[in-house]
Amino acid sequence: MTKTPAPLRSRLISAAGSLVERAGSTDAVSLRAIAREAGVTAPAVYGHFADLEALLDAVLDQGFADLRAGIAAAVAGSADPVERLVAGCHAYVRFGLAAPARYRAMFGPRRLPSGQRAFAVLVDAVAACAAAGRSRSTDPREDARLLWTALHGVVALRAAGGDADWPPLEEQVDVLVARLALLGG
Amino acid sequence: MTKTPAPLRSRLISAAGSLVERAGSTDAVSLRAIAREAGVTAPAVYGHFADLEALLDAVLDQGFADLRAGIAAAVAGSADPVERLVAGCHAYVRFGLAAPARYRAMFGPRRLPSGQRAFAVLVDAVAACAAAGRSRSTDPREDARLLWTALHGVVALRAAGGDADWPPLEEQVDVLVARLALLGG
DNA sequence: GAGGATCCCTTAACACCTGTAAAGTGAGTG
DNA sequence: CACTCACTTTACAGGTGTTAAGGGATCCTC
Numbered sequence: 441m442t443k444t445p446a447p448l449r450s451r452l453i454s455a456a457g458s459l460v461e462r463a464g465s466t467d468a469v470s471l472r473a474i475a476r477e478a479g480v481t482a483p484a485v486y487g488h489f490a491d492l493e494a495l496l497d498a499v500l501d502q503g504f505a506d507l508r509a510g511i512a513a514a515v516a517g518s519a520d521p522v523e524r525l526v527a528g529c530h531a532y533v534r535f536g537l538a539a540p541a542r543y544r545a546m547f548g549p550r551r552l553p554s555g556q557r558a559f560a561v562l563v564d565a566v567a568a569c570a571a572a573g574r575s576r577s578t579d580p581r582e583d584a585r586l587l588w589t590a591l592h593g594v595v596a597l598r599a600a601g602g603d604a605d606w607p608p609l610e611e612q613v614d615v616l617v618a619r620l621a622l623l624g625g
Numbered sequence: 626m627t628k629t630p631a632p633l634r635s636r637l638i639s640a641a642g643s644l645v646e647r648a649g650s651t652d653a654v655s656l657r658a659i660a661r662e663a664g665v666t667a668p669a670v671y672g673h674f675a676d677l678e679a680l681l682d683a684v685l686d687q688g689f690a691d692l693r694a695g696i697a698a699a700v701a702g703s704a705d706p707v708e709r710l711v712a713g714c715h716a717y718v719r720f721g722l723a724a725p726a727r728y729r730a731m732f733g734p735r736r737l738p739s740g741q742r743a744f745a746v747l748v749d750a751v752a753a754c755a756a757a758g759r760s761r762s763t764d765p766r767e768d769a770r771l772l773w774t775a776l777h778g779v780v781a782l783r784a785a786g787g788d789a790d791w792p793p794l795e796e797q798v799d800v801l802v803a804r805l806a807l808l809g810g
Numbered sequence: 811g812a813g814g815a816t817c818c819c820t821t822a823a824c825a826c827c828t829g830t831a832a833a834g835t836g837a838g839t840g
Numbered sequence: 841c842a843c844t845c846a847c848t849t850t851a852c853a854g855g856t857g858t859t860a861a862g863g864g865a866t867c868c869t870c
Contacts, residue, residue, distance in 0.1 A: 448818085448819090464734050465650065465652060465734075467650060467652060467653050468652050470855075470856065470857080471856080471857060471858090472855080472856075472857080480818095480819070480820090481819075481820055481821080482856095482857080482858085483819080483820075483821090483858080483859080483860095484818075484819055484820075486858075486859085487817090487818060487819075491857075491858080492857065492858095540734075541734075544733075547781070547782070547785055548729075548785055549649050549650075549725075549726075549784070549785055549786060551785065556789065582792060585791075585792070585797075586775075586797065586800065586801060586804075588778075588782075589775060589778035589779050589782055589797075589801075590771075590774060590775040590778050590801070590805075591778070592778040592781055592782055593773075593774040593775050593776070593777040593778025593779075593781065594774050594778075596732070596777055596778065596781050597732070597773075597774055597777050599734070600732055600733055600734055600736065601734055604741065606770075607767060607770070612770075612771065612774075615771065616771060616774075616775075616805075619771075619804045619805060620775075620801075620804060620805075633846085633847090655827075655828060655829080656828080656829060656830085657827080657828070657829080665846095665847075665848090666847075666848055666849080667828095667829080667830085668830075668831080668832095668847080668848075668849090669846075669847055669848075671830075671831090672845090672846060672847075676829075676830080677829070677830095
């Protein structure tokens with residue numbers, strides 16, 4: 441019962457993922473480097489992906505799946521709408537900061553569409569707070585958008601990695617959620 | 626009095642700037658393409674910059690100078706601390722959205738230090754509002770940071786350019802400033 | 811169990827682009 | 841005239857994505 445090696449396709453995706461992380465951006469990674477990292481030669485890639493762009497797309501899709509899963513897991517921990525909203529936001533920034541370059545690629549140029557879907561979850565979470573009388577929001581969609589925007593800013597700036605003496609992550613997120621989702625109403 | 630052609634050095638910087646914008650990221654532009662755009666051959670660059678990286682650094686430095694100038698001009702329009710804060714924030718997002726790729730490079734990985742300086746201006750602006758009793762902020766430094774973070778999010782997400790039906794930019798910024806700088810106290 | 815087909819991968823090669831160094835060229839200045 | 845400076849031409853040594861042809865293991869069929 442020896443361990444079967446992971447199928448090449450997924451090995452390529454994860455190799456590409458760590459390469460992207462190491463290089464800091466998707467267009468600094470080459471198909472050949474990915475193949476090397478996965479222990480195969482370059483043309484082997486073409487058996488699983490149409491071309492380099494398709495491979496990188498797969499990395500990002502995987503990222504969106506991970507993000508949804510991470511948020512879902514965090515949110516599942518409670519039934520209280522405010523706690524759920526806060527937990528989801530924490531999970532979001534945690535995801536982004538765990539793999540900044542991939543996050544940047546996910547929400548960078550020309551790739552928002554997939555991200556918009558995750559956004560719907562956030563709208564519902566804010567709306568749930570409002571419905572429960574825990575938020576003064578009269579326009580959950582708009583307030584969720586502001587919140588998402590701010591969370592994106594948190595991830596992007598911290599990921600930029602200046603030495604910057606940032607305040608504790610969790611507290612900062614808590615404040616943003618409170619002020620932008622108008623909690624405590 | 627014929628028009629003297631711009632000196633090569635600055636022609637290279639602006640050529641590089643528009644190339645970056647067109648390519649969407651700094652590491653998608655080549656030294657040769659920049660030289661071509663500026664109407665010279667590649668080695669001519671080395672008379673003005675140590676190497677490609679130095680040229681791109683110059684583009685970003687230029688960007689920071691433009692940003693400071695833009696904010697200063699906007700802020701100069703009024704003596705009211707709140708109006709000044711709001712005008713500065715509008716100028717900030719306008720700058721970012723005018724050249725998204727350059728903005729991204731400026732505040733992307735490993736390049737925050739220069740950005741932190743512009744941040745000081747924002748802290749002062751929030752503090753001024755608090756001092757004038759126009760903001761309830763008790764920690765201007767921290768609230769300015771939240772505000773900057775959110776503004777960065779605005780620029781980054783909108784620049785990502787999903788078709789996304791964003792709400793009007795100015796109103797969104799106004800709300801963020803009001804809620805994060807705790808205006809109306 | 812042998813023969814043959816099927817699948818995945820490898821080796822080889824293409825055409826092209828990259829950053830950069832060395833040497834050459836021509837105009838402007840003393 | 842000679843010198844300097846700014847640029848060009850040439851060249852190198854590599855890396856790029858991608859295609860075409862070859863090889864070897866595995867599995868199905870007889």
